[in-house]
Amino acid sequence: MKFLCVECDQQMAFAERALPGDGTLAATFKCPTCGRVVAMLTNPMETQLVASLGVEIGGRTVPAEPFEMVRTFVTDGRPDGQTATPSWSVDAQERLARVPSFVRGMVKRIYADYAKERGITEITPAIMDTARAELGLEGM
Amino acid sequence: MRTYHQLTDPDRSGLGDQIGAQRKRVAERLAAVRRIVAVMSGKGGVGKSYVTAHLARALARGGRGVGVLDADLNGPTIPGLLQVPHTAQPPAIGLDGVKCISMGHFLDEGAPLAFKGPAAESFVWRGAMEASALREFLGDVEWGSLDVLLLDLPPGMQRYSELCDILGNAPAVLTVTIPTPESRDAVRRAMRAAVEHGSELLGIVENMVGGELKGSAGDDLAAEFGTPVVARVPWHPTPETWNRLAAQL
Numbered sequence: 190m191k192f193l194c195v196e197c198d199q200q201m202a203f204a205e206r207a208l209p210g211d212g213t214l215a216a217t218f219k220c221p222t223c224g225r226v227v228a229m230l231t232n233p234m235e236t237q238l239v240a241s242l243g244v245e246i247g248g249r250t251v252p253a254e255p256f257e258m259v260r261t262f263v264t265d266g267r268p269d270g271q272t273a274t275p276s277w278s279v280d281a282q283e284r285l286a287r288v289p290s291f292v293r294g295m296v297k298r299i300y301a302d303y304a305k306e307r308g309i310t311e312i313t314p315a316i317m318d319t320a321r322a323e324l325g326l327e328g329m
Numbered sequence: 330m331r332t333y334h335q336l337t338d339p340d341r342s343g344l345g346d347q348i349g350a351q352r353k354r355v356a357e358r359l360a361a362v363r364r365i366v367a368v369m370s371g372k373g374g375v376g377k378s379y380v381t382a383h384l385a386r387a388l389a390r391g392g393r394g395v396g397v398l399d400a401d402l403n404g405p406t407i408p409g410l411l412q413v414p415h416t417a418q419p420p421a422i423g424l425d426g427v428k429c430i431s432m433g434h435f436l437d438e439g440a441p442l443a444f445k446g447p448a449a450e451s452f453v454w455r456g457a458m459e460a461s462a463l464r465e466f467l468g469d470v471e472w473g474s475l476d477v478l479l480l481d482l483p484p485g486m487q488r489y490s491e492l493c494d495i496l497g498n499a500p501a502v503l504t505v506t507i508p509t510p511e512s513r514d515a516v517r518r519a520m521r522a523a524v525e526h527g528s529e530l531l532g533i534v535e536n537m538v539g540g541e542l543k544g545s546a547g548d549d550l551a552a553e554f555g556t557p558v559v560a561r562v563p564w565h566p567t568p569e570t571w572n573r574l575a576a577q578l
Binding site: 191193198200202216243246248252256258260262305307319 | 450
């Protein structure tokens with residue numbers, strides 16, 4: 190995979206790989222001529238496909254550990270994609286506490302289901318923002 | 330717009346090189362294995378794992394270094410047949426000194442195989458995960474020097490095809506059937522696929538002979554593919570049954 194800065198007609202250089210949350214893999218590339226930076230974002234399924242091949246975007250910095258994929262991805266018997274109930278960060282708990290009590294349980298369950306479906310292990314305010322935008326939950 | 334190959338700076342991800350490194354790791358690990366034999370059928374319930382485990386034990390009793398790779402990731406039975414605790418670290422040492430690796434080593438007792446990941450459309454990535462697990466089993470187990478590595482395949486041909494890809498060549502095949510015509514027809518398809526991939530056919534083991542199951546699947550397939558029936562295994566085989574089979578491999 191290579192990225193071309195069309196304006197400079199120059200191959201962009203890989204800069205950074207990150208996992209910002211909700212199953213997204215972000216790989217940033219920078220044009221060595223004009224400095225423009227772009228980020229390639231994969232959806233959770235694409236991220237999973239890359240991981241299932243045992244390869245890393247941007248190249249490996251350390252050799253693979255024995256049984257790395259199996260030890261990382263095989264669960265303790267839950268169906269595919271269903272992880273344990275996600276935890277809540279302190280910030281997210283504080284934000285949840287501001288939701289009116291009569292709907293708090295429902296809102297909590299919506300965010301938890303959103304996280305579980307995407308393999309997210311910790312719910313943070315950023316995850317809540319993303320979920321709210323994706324699910325149309327403005328105001329929750 | 331320029332093409333990929335017109336951009337001459339290296340692709341730092343080097344995904345092709347990473348895949349190549351994985352293949353090299355498998356090849357290096359298996360360099361000390363004299364022979365790889367896939368035990369397959371194409372039909373479920375014919376006793377592939379049972380034959381694999383007892384053949385492995387007979388080979389080991391005969392003084393050979395033997396390993397078993399349980400490629401039935403969703404229904405691992407080799408640890409039970411070789412009496413290896415499911416908590417044992419791979420390669421575990423089973424009855425008669427047979428080494429083994431199985432998905433059973435990584436699962437809680439009785440738990441089905443499942444992967445972490447996005448729940449939606451998991452069928453898209455599950456096959457790739459299973460192939461990757463198989464690659465790790467081949468490339469990451471420190472088998473040491475082995476005379477024979479037996480690959481216990483699940484029903485169907487998908488795992489066999491994956492093995493051919495990962496190994497870079499088609500392994501020799503020992504086919505297991507039961508006497509019935511239904512088994513014969515299913516096993517025939519698997520044997521044809523094996524021949525098309527270039528596998529050497531070592532022979533046919535006809536299992537569960539002498540009971541209620543009627544038919545001549547072993548002889549029919551032997552005649553059709555020009556390969557011998559190397560064993561007819563009764564319902565209650567003795568160690569000598571397996572020793573005779575081992576002597577032919």
